[in-house]
Amino acid sequence: MHIKTIAVTLGDPAGIGPEIALKAVQALEKRLSAREFRLLIVGDVATLQMTGERLGLRVPPITDLQTLQDAPSAAILPTSRPTESIKIGTVSAESGRQAFEAVEIAVRQAQAGTIAALVTAPLNKEALHLAGYDYAGHTEMLATLTGVSDSVMMLAHDSFRVSHVSTHCALEDVPRKATAQRIGRVVDLTYQTLLGLGIASPRIAIAALNPHAGEGGIFGRHDIDVTSVLVKDYQSRNMNIEGPIPGDTIFVKLRAGHYDAVVAMYHDQGHIPVKLLGFSIDKATGEWNALSGVNVTLGLPIIRTSVDHGTAFDIAGKGIAQASSLLEAIDYALKLADQSDRQTTL
Missing domain, CATH: 3.40.718.10 (Isopropylmalate Dehydrogenase)
Structure with a gap:
């Protein structure tokens, strides 16, 4: 049976993205165990491990592009290692670079058909600009990465x-x-x-x-x-x-x-x-x-949904971030992916 893979990008790793991603895995444990779909977290492994240890959240195993289709129901697809340490709740060029790289990796996999949909955690526009990426946000970035103008x-x-x-x-x-x-x-x-x-x-x-x-x-x-x-x-x-x-x-x-x-x-x-x-x-x-x-x-050639909130630097790392918007975004992505499959088979 083919299992749909939904990719979740961490967004800015200094924000609440790592926390809500791990909380989403926890909340979806029964559905993931039942193989309803696979959840692939795209981001820095060290950040996720540190978040899991601090908050007592399970960290999924690591996979790679070669073994992605054989990955467990929840796994991490790593970005490149940070060139400098990331401080929680702080804007930095490194965080902006990590956020962009995660999205770029996920977009390429969606274009290749490896993942069914992309769900994004929030990024910080200032960090993105410090890293040299002149986008107003995810929407504009995704349009460029997929070659869409409108x-x-x-x-x-x-x-x-x-x-x-x-x-x-x-x-x-x-x-x-x-x-x-x-x-x-x-x-x-x-x-x-x-x-x-x-x-x-x-x-x-x-x-x-x-x-x-x-x-x-x-x-x-x-x-x-x-x-x-x-x-x-x-x-x-x-x-x-x-x-x-x-x-x-x-x-x-x-x-x-x-x-x-x-x-x-x-x-x-x-x-x-x-x-x-x-x-x-x-x-x-x-x-x-x-x-x-x-x-x-x-209007994109791939399916993308996202949370409807920001990085929440003020509460990052405190363990109080809610994953409800991310869970809703994952459900929306699954609905759109299911409908896309139905239209393809007609």
């Missing part, structure tokens, strides 16, 4: 899904980036992903760029001249696409189940509602104690 970020929390027309750019640049071609590309990729998740007739709403969808042109004409025209074209093809819907109501409707996904115009418009739902706050202390949510990159 990938799309989708955030998901249960049935709450939000794709983004633009992400890491200045707010003043959003109207220029939100062309009909780009919005259409995001809608199309979101539609295809929803089909892949088993939704037969996807319902997608496009968020307005301006308050009140421009209020008849008083607050700008982008929603009228660009989005409305695009939506009419989709509807003429009997696709259930709505918009532009004002940003202050569209996510309430999404949460109420009126849509299967929303297309947001810019980073904060889409991220804020997803993270408000995904982060659980302890009212007594005012601190977050759990989080969930998945970042899915659409």
